[in-house]
Amino acid sequence: MKNTIAQSLFGTTALVLGLVASSSALAADAEAPTAMESADAGPIIVTGHGLADSPATVAYDVETIARDELVSSASGRIEDVLASVAGFQQFRRSDSRSSNPSAQGATLRALGGNASSRALVLLDGVPVSNPFFGYVPFTALAPERLSSVRVTRGGGAGAFGSGAISGTIELMSAGPETLGAFSGTALVNDRGGTQGSVSTAQTLGKGFIVAGVQWDRGQGFWTTPKDQRVDASARAAYESLSGSLRAVAPLGETLEIQASALVYDDQRTLRFEDADSSASGQQASLRLVGRGEWQFDVLGYVQAQDFSNRVISSTRFVRALEQIKTPTLATGGKFELRPPVGADHVLRLGADIRLVGGHLAEAPYSTFTGQQTAFRRAGGDQSDLGLFLEDDWTLGNLVLTAGARADRWTIRNGFYRELDSQGSLSQDTRHPDRSGWDGSFRGGALWTVSPAIRLRAAAYTSLRLPTLNELYRPFVVFPVTTNANADLAPEKLRGYEAGVELTPAEGLRLAVTAFDNKVKNAIANVTLDATTRQRQNVDAIRARGIEATAALTVGTVSFDGSLAWTDAKVEAQGIQAALDGMRPSQVPRLAASATLGWRPRAGWHLAATLRHVGKQYEDDQETDALPAATTLDAFAQVPLAGPLALILRGENLFDETIVTRNQSGSMDLGTPRTLWAGFRVEI
Template identity: 60%
Template sequence: MLTRSSRTGLVLALATAVPTGAWAQAPADTPPANPIIVTGRGLDTTPAAPAYDQVVIDRARLLSAASGRIEDVLGNVAGFQQFRRSDSRSSNPSAQGATLRALGGNATSRALVLLDGVPMADPFFGYIPFSAISPDRLGRVRVTRGGGWGAFGAGAVAGTIELESAGLEQLQTAEGQALVNDRAETEASASFAPRLGDGFAVLSGRWDRGQGFWTTPKSQRVAASARAKYDAWSGGIRFVAPLAPDVELQARGMAYDDRRTLRFAGADSTSSGHDASIRVVGRGRWAFDVLGYVQARDFSNVVISSTSFRKTLDQRRTPSTGIGGKLEVRPPLGTAHVARLGADIRVADGGLQEEACSAATGLVTARRRAGGRNADLGLYAEDDWTIGRLILTAGMRADRWTIRDGYFVERSAAGALTSNSNFPDRSGWETSLRAGGVYDVGVGFRLRGAAYTGLRLPTLNELYRPFVVFPVTTQPNAALRNERLRGFEAGIDFSPGETAHVSLTAFDNRLKNAVANVTIGPNLRQRRNIDAIRARGIEVDADARWGKVVLSGSLAWTDSNVESSGAAIGLDGLRPAQTPRLAYTTTLAWESGEGARLAATVRHTGNQFEDDLETDLLPAVTTLDAFARLPVGQGASVILRAENLTNERIVTRKQGASIDLGTPRTVWAGVRISLP
C-alpha cells in the first residue's frame, strides 16, 4: 500500500506533468494553417445516446440551487438519492453514495459519477465527495438512468452521472461570490479563468463553514448534544491546451478537506483528498480519448455513545489510493456507423486504522487494522448504426476483476493479538451486454428502447470495515459476491418545438446479489448478498419555456422489492431500506435575459424505511426552495436563497424513538461579482 507521502507526491507529479510548450503562441505574423479551438470536453456523445433515459442539467440550473450544493442540483432528477436525506453539511461523508432507480443503498454508490471523465467515488468507501464539487465550476450535468456502460462502466448498475467542467464560453475571466445565512454561516467561492495562448486555465476555490443546525429534536437533546457544525474547503486548477488543430490536452488537479460534527460533541468526521488527472482528446478522423488519474483520499470518524456520551469507536484513519485510466478510439467506418473500442482500468487500495473504546470509561479496548485491494480491467466495443430515421446500437463489455490482499487484524489495548485473518484472493471474468434503438417518428415524436446487463464489485468498505451508528453495529463481509444487473426500458419523447420537451420511460431492473445491511440480531447487522432487488417503475421528465418563463419537472414512481431466501427470508417482498416509492420535483423560473433569475422549486420524497425490516418509517416530506439573482450594476448581482422555506420537518434517521432531522428553513443573502 502506498504511504501518505508517496500518494500525495504521485498526485502532485501528475498534476504538474503539463508540457510548458503547450502554452506557446504562434508568432503574430504566422497564422495557423487550421483554426485551433479547444473545448475542455471529452468526445461528443454517440448518435444512439437518446436510446437511453437521459436528463441534462444546464448551467442556469446549476447556478440557482437553493443550497448551492451539487447534491441539491442532482435532486432535481427524480430517482436520484443518497443513502440518507441529508446533504453534505449534516451527514456522515461515508453515507453519501449516489444511486438511481430505487435500487436501494447501503451508503455505497450504485451510480457511476464522473467529473470530466474521471470516476469520483472514494476508492475505499464508494461515496462521492459532494462537498468538493462546486456547481459553479460546472458547465452541465448529464444523468443516464439504468445500467451504465462504456469507460469505467463496471459500477454503473443504477446509471451514470457525468459532470462536465465549465469552459471559457461559460466562465468570466474572474468571478466570485460570498453569502451568509440566518445562522451566520458563510459560503465563499471564486474562480479565475485566463486565456493562455490558444488554451486556457481555470483556478477555483470554495470555503463553507458554519455552526450548523440542531439535527436532534429539542425534546431529545442532552448536555452532550451538538449542532451539525461543518467546515469545508476545496480548490482546483485546470489547464486546457491544443497539441494540434484537432488534439487537445486537459489536466486537472483538486484538493479538499471536509470536517463535520454530528449529533454529539466529539462525534467528528473528516474527509480529505488530492486528485489529479491528465487527458488527451483527439477529434480527427480517428477520434480518441486517453485518460489517466490518481486519487489520494483519507477519512476519519469518531462514534459517541448515545447513553454514556463517551467515545466508543475512533476510526482515526482510512487512507486509500485510486489509480486508473482509459483508452478509447473511434475508427472511421463511414457516415452510417460510429464505433467505440476501448479499455479501462481501476485499482483501489486502502485500509482502516481504528480503536474500539469502552462506552463506560472511554478507554481503548481493541485496536483494529483491515483493508485490501480491488482491481478491474475492462474491454469494451460498441457500434451505433444509423438507418434513415432509425438508429440501432449494440455493444459488449468484458471485465477482469480481482479482490485480493484482504486482511483483518485485532489486538487488545495491551497489544496482544486477538484476531488475525487473511482472506483468500478471488478473481474472474464477467461480460456485460447492452443494445438499444431510437426511431424518429416525426412531428416531434421519438420512440426508444434498450436492454442491458451490468456489474459492480463490492467496495473495500463493504468487504472489510465495520461501522457503528450507535447503538447499531454493522459488520463487514469479506465473502461478498459481485452485484449483477439485468434490465430493460422503453420510452417516448415528444418535442413539439424547440421550447418544450416531454419524456416518459417505463423500466424493469433486477439487481442480483445486491449487497444490503441485513439485521442478524438486536442492534446488529451485517453486509450480505440478498437474492435480488427488483425495481419496476415509470419516470417522467418535462420542460417548457414561454418567453421568459421556464417550467421543468421530474417524477419517478417505482415499485421496488427485495427478493430473498435462506437466512434473509424475512426480507422477501419488503421495500429496500432508504427507498421511496414516489419522488418528484418541479421548478418554475423567470429569466430576464439581462442576468436576473427568480426560481421556486417544490420537491417531494415519499415514505421510506430506515431499516431492512421496515420497522422505522421516515415520513414523506414536501419542501419549497427559492432562488433570486438580481443585477445591481456592471458585473454585480445580489443573491438571495431560501432552503425549506416552509420549514417542513425532515426526518433523516430513525431508530426507535431516536431521530435525526434535516435542514430547517435557512435563508441566504450575498453578492456575486463577474469581471469579463
C-alpha cells in the same frame, strides 16, 4: 490540511502552466481558445472535453442539467441540483453539511439498500467516488465550476461501466467561454454560516487555464429533535474547503491535452460534541484527446483519499470508537479509439483499468473507563480491467446501438488484525484472494417518428464489485453495529426500458420512461438482531417504475418537472426469507420536483422549486419509517451595478420536518428553513 491544499495547488499550477505554455507554442497565435484559425494549419479547436457524444447517446434515458440550473439552487450544493432529476437519491436525505460523508452514495432507479454508490459519477471523465467506501465527495464538486451535468439512467457497458450499475452522472467543467475572466460569490445565512467561492479563467496562447476555490463554514443546525436533546447534543457544524485547477492546450490541429487537479478537506460534527468526521482527498489526471480521422481519448488519473470518524455513545455520551484513518489510493485510466468507419457509423473500442488499495485503522474504547480496549486494522486491494466495444448506426430516422464489455476483476490481500489493550495479537485473519471474468452488454434503438415524436428502447446488464468498506469495515450508528462481510459476491444487473419523447410545440418537451431493473446478489444491510446488522447478498432487488419529465418555456417564464414512481422489492429466500417483498431501506416509492423560473430582463433570475419525497424505511424490516416530506426552495438573482448582483436563497421555506434517520424513535433531522443573502460578481 489547508497548507497541504495550498501546496498541492501551487505545485500543480507550476506543472500545468509549464505544460500549457509549451503546448501553446506549438500552434500559431489566435484570438480565442475555443474556435481559432491558423494561417498555416487551419482551424484548431480546444474544447476542454472528451470526444463528441455518439449518435446513440439519446437512445438511453438521459437528462441534462444546464449551467443556469447548476448555479441557481437554494443550497449551492451539487446534491441539491441532482435531486431534481427523477430517480436520483442518496442513502439518506441529509445534504453534505449534515450527514456522515460515508453515507453519501449516489444511486438511481431506487436500487438502494446501503450507502455505496450504484451510479458511476465522473468529473471530466474521471471517477470521483471514494475508492474505499463508494461515497461521493459532494463538497468537492462545486456547481459554479461546472458547465453542465448529464445523467444517464440504466446500466452502462462502456468505459468504467463496471461502476454504472444504476446509471452514470457525468459532470463537465466549465471553460473561459462560460466562466469569464473572474467570478466570485459570497453569502451568509441566518445562522451565521458562510459560503464563498472564487474562480478565474484565463487564456494562455491557444489554451486556457481555470482555477477555483470554494470554502463553506457554519455552526450548522440541530439534527436532534428538541425533545431528544441532552447536554452532549451538538449542532451539525461543518467546514469544507476545495480547490481545483485545470488546463487545456492544443498540441496541433486535432490534438488536445488536458490536465486537472482537485483537492479538498471536509470536517463535520454530527449529533454529539466530539462526534467529528473528516474526509479529505487529492486527485490529478492527464488526458489526451485526438479529433482527427482516427479519434482517440487517453486518460490517466491518481486519487489519494482519507476518512476518519469518532463514534460517541448515545447512552453515556463518551467516545466509543475512534476510526483513526482510512487511507486509500486509486490509480486508473482508459483508452478509447474511434476508427473512421463512415459518416453514419460510430465504432468505439477501448479498455479501462482501476486499481484500489486501502485499509482502516480504528480503536474501540470502554464507555465506562474511557480506556482503549483494542486496536484494529482491516483492508485489502481490488482491481478491475475492462475491455469494451460499442457500435452505433444511423439508418435514416432510426439509430441503433449495441455494446459489450468484459471485466477481469480481483479481490486480494484482504485481512483483519486486532491487538488487545496490552498490544498482544488477539486475531489475525487473512481472507482468500478471489478473481473472475464477467461480461455485460447493452443495446438500444431510437426512432424519430416525426419532428415531434421520438421512441426509444434499451436493454442492458452490468456489474458492481463490493467495496473494500462493504467487505472489511464494520461501522456503528450507536447503538446499532453493521458488520462487514469478506465473502460478498459482485452485484449483477439486468434491465429493460422503453420511452417516448414528445415536443408537440415550440418550447415544450415531455418524456416518459418505463423500466424494469433487477440487481442479483444485491448487497444490503441485513438485520440480525436489535443491535446488529451485517452486509449480505440478498437474492435480488427488483425495481419497476415510471420516470417522467416535463419542460416548458414561454417567453421569460420556464417550468421544469420530474417524477419517479418506483415499485422496488427485495427478493429473498432461506434464512433471509423474512425480507421477501420488503422495500429496500431508504428507498421512497414516489419522488417528484417542479421548478418555476422567471427571467424578466437581462441578469435577473427568480426561481422556486417544490420537491416531494415519499415515505422511506430506515431498515430492511420496514419497522422504522421516515415520513414523506415536501419542501419549497427559492432563488433570486437581482443585478445591482455593473458585474455585481444580489443573491437571495431560501431552503425549506415551509420549515418542513425532514426525518433522515429513525432507529426505534431515535431520530436525526434534515435541513430546516435556512435563508441566505450575498453577492455574486461576474467579469
